[in-house]
Amino acid sequence: METGTRRSSRRTEALSRERIVEAAVELLDTTGEGGLTFRALAERLATGPGAIYHHVANKGELLSAATDDVVAAALDVEPPASPPADRIRAVALSLFDAVDEHPWVAAQVSDSLWQVTAPRILESIGRQVRALGVPENDWFVTTTVLMQYILGAAAQNAANARVAGPDADRSELLGAMATRWSELDPGDYPFTRAVAGQMREHDDREQFLSGVDLVLAGITALHLPVEQPERR
Amino acid sequence: METGTRRSSRRTEALSRERIVEAAVELLDTTGEGGLTFRALAERLATGPGAIYHHVANKGELLSAATDDVVAAALDVEPPASPPADRIRAVALSLFDAVDEHPWVAAQVSDSLWQVTAPRILESIGRQVRALGVPENDWFVTTTVLMQYILGAAAQNAANARVAGPDADRSELLGAMATRWSELDPGDYPFTRAVAGQMREHDDREQFLSGVDLVLAGITALHLPVEQPERR
DNA sequence: ACCTGAACACCGTTCAAGT
DNA sequence: ACCTGAACACCGTTCAAGT
Numbered sequence: 001m002e003t004g005t006r007r008s009s010r011r012t013e014a015l016s017r018e019r020i021v022e023a024a025v026e027l028l029d030t031t032g033e034g035g036l037t038f039r040a041l042a043e044r045l046a047t048g049p050g051a052i053y054h055h056v057a058n059k060g061e062l063l064s065a066a067t068d069d070v071v072a073a074a075l076d077v078e079p080p081a082s083p084p085a086d087r088i089r090a091v092a093l094s095l096f097d098a099v100d101e102h103p104w105v106a107a108q109v110s111d112s113l114w115q116v117t118a119p120r121i122l123e124s125i126g127r128q129v130r131a132l133g134v135p136e137n138d139w140f141v142t143t144t145v146l147m148q149y150i151l152g153a154a155a156q157n158a159a160n161a162r163v164a165g166p167d168a169d170r171s172e173l174l175g176a177m178a179t180r181w182s183e184l185d186p187g188d189y190p191f192t193r194a195v196a197g198q199m200r201e202h203d204d205r206e207q208f209l210s211g212v213d214l215v216l217a218g219i220t221a222l223h224l225p226v227e228q229p230e231r232r
Numbered sequence: 233m234e235t236g237t238r239r240s241s242r243r244t245e246a247l248s249r250e251r252i253v254e255a256a257v258e259l260l261d262t263t264g265e266g267g268l269t270f271r272a273l274a275e276r277l278a279t280g281p282g283a284i285y286h287h288v289a290n291k292g293e294l295l296s297a298a299t300d301d302v303v304a305a306a307l308d309v310e311p312p313a314s315p316p317a318d319r320i321r322a323v324a325l326s327l328f329d330a331v332d333e334h335p336w337v338a339a340q341v342s343d344s345l346w347q348v349t350a351p352r353i354l355e356s357i358g359r360q361v362r363a364l365g366v367p368e369n370d371w372f373v374t375t376t377v378l379m380q381y382i383l384g385a386a387a388q389n390a391a392n393a394r395v396a397g398p399d400a401d402r403s404e405l406l407g408a409m410a411t412r413w414s415e416l417d418p419g420d421y422p423f424t425r426a427v428a429g430q431m432r433e434h435d436d437r438e439q440f441l442s443g444v445d446l447v448l449a450g451i452t453a454l455h456l457p458v459e460q461p462e463r464r
Numbered sequence: 465a466c467c468t469g470a471a472c473a474c475c476g477t478t479c480a481a482g483t
Numbered sequence: 484a485c486c487t488g489a490a491c492a493c494c495g496t497t498c499a500a501g502t
Binding site for chain 1: 339343355377380381388391392413421430439445453
Binding site: 042 | 489
């Protein structure tokens with residue numbers, strides 16, 4: 001045993017863009033945004049830093065490819081055979097969870113090469129918008145607003161989660177933040193103080209879904225032809 | 233003349249946190265995200281890099297303070313004496329434009345120390361939500377959703393604008409993007425292709441305001457007590 | 465107490481030299 | 484064609500030494 005020549009167990013597999021991006025995602029997940037280094041990545045792939053540049057133009061492209069991988073995987077789940085609104089909720093939640101699990105994706109959302117990934121999301125949500133009965137003239141506005149809300153909320157949620165690392169006690173964090181809010185100047189921040197309690201109790205995913213419902217209700221109110229709903 | 237001792241014209245003013253943050257904002261605006269360097273900042277302030285650390289803990293805190301400055305200025309405009317919904321639109325647009333003018337703010341939105349700035353925005357929007365007649369139990373959800381949409385949309389808009397620098401021809405960019413969209417695989421991207429034309433024609437600020445209206449309509453539908461509107 | 469600026473430990477990226 | 488890894492030009496941050 002331990003011949004070292006068996007195909008499936010050889011130590012050095014050929015370098016490829018695919019393997020590089022995969023390793024990058026792992027590194028980002030494990031060590032965070034700052035952990036992705038060409039040196040660290042090269043070591044993990046048992047090669048030198050220069051080798052990576054034969055498959056990837058630069059760090060920006062690498063990050064963009066990693067983001068695209070994560071988003072593509074999140075959108076790959078087959079939506080259930082349910083009404084369009086529910087499918088939108090499903091897609092939204094899938095993206096939300098993906099960003100939550102890979103918080104470094106959030107920073108990419110506000111970055112350039114993102115353009116590559118945008119059509120993926122637009123397509124996935126847009127089909128449901130169409131199925132919802134939104135008139136064609138409103139497809140772009142409606143779908144874009146949904147996408148903007150979903151990504152914006154996911155990004156801000158991930159930012160909050162990133163502050164204290166993955167092992168932090170969530171309710172403790174919320175508690176600390178709520179306390180900070182209640183200590184704000186009563187003259188300048190009456191609303192924020194009044195709302196600190198609700199902040200402490202809230203659940204991120206529930207809050208997110210409420211937002212999706214809100215946008216959906218807005219779409220219904222503004223962009224769906226009025227047909228007596230249910231009643232006849 | 234040119235005595236060099238007059239108070240208002242001396243070349244070296246005392247270093248202060250305020251002056252440092254101010255210079256950082258200028259540098260970020262002028263040279264972009266990558267242009268903010270302790271060396272460049274020190275040169276601009278006619279001092280050494282180490283001096284800055286006497287007033288600011290590190291680069292993260294500096295970026296956070298710069299962001300807070302910009303947001304505070306954007307929220308400082310007195311809202312007109314108009315209905316709450318219009319005041320929400322005004323605040324939203326003011327933030328949108330601020331992020332558009334200072335695109336580096338977008339990246340900060342998905343970053344940690346942001347927490348400092350969040351209450352500012354929450355307070356400003358929340359007061360209008362309250363004036364709108366939203367029941368107290370829904371204050372937090374409602375205001376947060378608005379904030380998430382506003383910041384998310386602003387960030388994604390800034391990202392798009394950042395791709396080609398400030399001098400790029402906007403309609404040319406949209407055209408190129410629309411063309412790319414129409415060249416996507418018809419089997420995989422039917423919706424995106426169908427919507428490419430609307431994307432080419434759209435106006436960013438208008439699109440953004442439509443989104444705010446959509447969220448407002450959702451709030452009205454879900455969170456405002458039903459009272460016969462206008463009619464009696 | 466504040467400033468200076470050289471020095472340290474890193475980083476992305478390049479490129480001659482190898483296979 | 485692909486890989487190697489030393490070298491280059493940078494960066495954030497520190498710290499002894501000055502005022």
